[in-house]
Amino acid sequence: MTPDLTRRRWPVTSLCVLRDTLAARGISLAPFLAAAGLPADLLDDPANEVAASVELRVISAVLQALGDPPGLGLDVGQRYRVAAYGVWGFALLASATLRSALTLGLEYQDLTYSVMPITFVDQAEGSAVNFDDRGLPPSLRRYMVERDIAAARRIAIDLWGEPPPSRAARFRFAEPEGMAPLYEAALQCPVSFGAEGNELLYDRIDLDRPLPQANPVVAALHVEACHERLRRLRGQAPFVETVTACILARPGRFPDLPEVAAELRLSERSLRRRLAEAGIGYRDLVARLRHDLAVDMLTETGMAVEAVAERLGYAETASFTHAFRRWTGQSPSRFGGRRPGVQ
Template identity: 40%
Template structure:
């Protein structure tokens, strides 16, 4: 079965939103501060305003928020933003060893196709600050990075970091790497593109409609040299547990999430939740915004968790699950589920019911 288009155009109430207060490891901060120190900028200056101690620059497996990491990146760019390919330099340092169970799950996947699915399913544990999606079409594999949720002042850096990081991970999956057919960037070309040719093996296209890395799809089903089903499944479970812990909510967001899951038969709308909390819908929106989230993002979280529970533990059809989650039509649910899990609901259910490999 070929990979489906996992980007898709989703309806407004299912739009992708990056959560800047989601907890992640300090691996990105570690890389950025190393880049700064190599250029003569002390770690303390690079961490200024982030609320992080200098020790965070030395530790790879502590936790920070994406918002804190963004502050560190902005400090780096304030001093060295005119250096071409700085995002590439960060990206090529994002090896498997920086990403704990997420990296091991990729490395232990059976094929590149499986690795792509795992990568996108738990991408919040990695180094992307936007939406990654994948499409297989006309004999090509196309990895896309949607940077529209990324602030403009750091957009080029973070896009280059993701695309270069993907290329490095591809080389570590295969000892010889996966040759890139072409790579596109939405931002403009720097004065010197020599480093880009070195990293990708091709000359990138700049000012493109989107950010895209394209390779020959024939590589998708080749068996990876370190495939290990036990290691992959174990690390995937660790990834699920990590995401669950990091998504635990407190404050107003926690109250909203509790109300959303309280009644297993219906998901209340924002007005109903606001009434339960004795505030107006506008006040609820403002308070959630102050906590770095929104009603839409919380509803998306709950729908994802409930969809997995219903598919894993019941025999409900896709249409029944969609209706249970408040979708007007199954197609909307299927698009959202592909965004969450990297595959449609039926494939997710079939994979979960397959006997374990030994």
């Protein structure tokens, strides 16, 4: 296991997906959590986090107990919906094409649940998403490759609204005896084994077709600004980052505290308490996010003041202008005019 995995942490969402997959097979994840030293109620709160190295220990124990069944990773991976990735998935949904979504997603792949380096390259035969499993323990490689390729396929379906036409899938591992039809059915494309790398291939023309849910360019820039904001918050308390992702997952409006508490399956009192422990109140967090996003959009995207106010959930431009003067001492039109080329 690489040292990087001992430092990475992420929400328990990924373990919840594994739990639900096993439950559908009549298997409880609870004993495996206990064996890894994790509390029984860890998955009850989606704001909880787990180290990547600890999650891999849980997965390893599951695979050992079940005899490492071929195809389990495919089953798990197909349950990773784009919404499970928070603001990262939100950014992908705003992309104009699958190619631009892949490019943006891989730029910030540390916000995903993958433990493998993933790259996107153009080849003579098409474009390929490559999953490099060589840094993983051999006992985990097949499962992790299955899971991540199936998850990538599931995300592409969420972005398109229907299965996009994959050209082919390739795996480094040998074919599990007689299992090729299972892989082809799950990935809906030709599959080969014993390849030089693990790849999901697409025709270039398909990657460049507009996505059905694509937002206008201005909205895409707004989402990218949200994503950048989350990246800057990574040094804060993990719970604040989780709440931030929940707030930013709704384009054009900022949810109130009861709505965020319900989304995180917490009581309003618990949400207030945990934010207070991190040194910030909910209203202050929303105000700071609005401030930083307003600055980003006015200085980086050249959006009109009216459009910024709308994106930040203000019913009237005058209310936004008043708030912006309070934050910066300047009007948004004057502030935005500092951007080169913006009048």
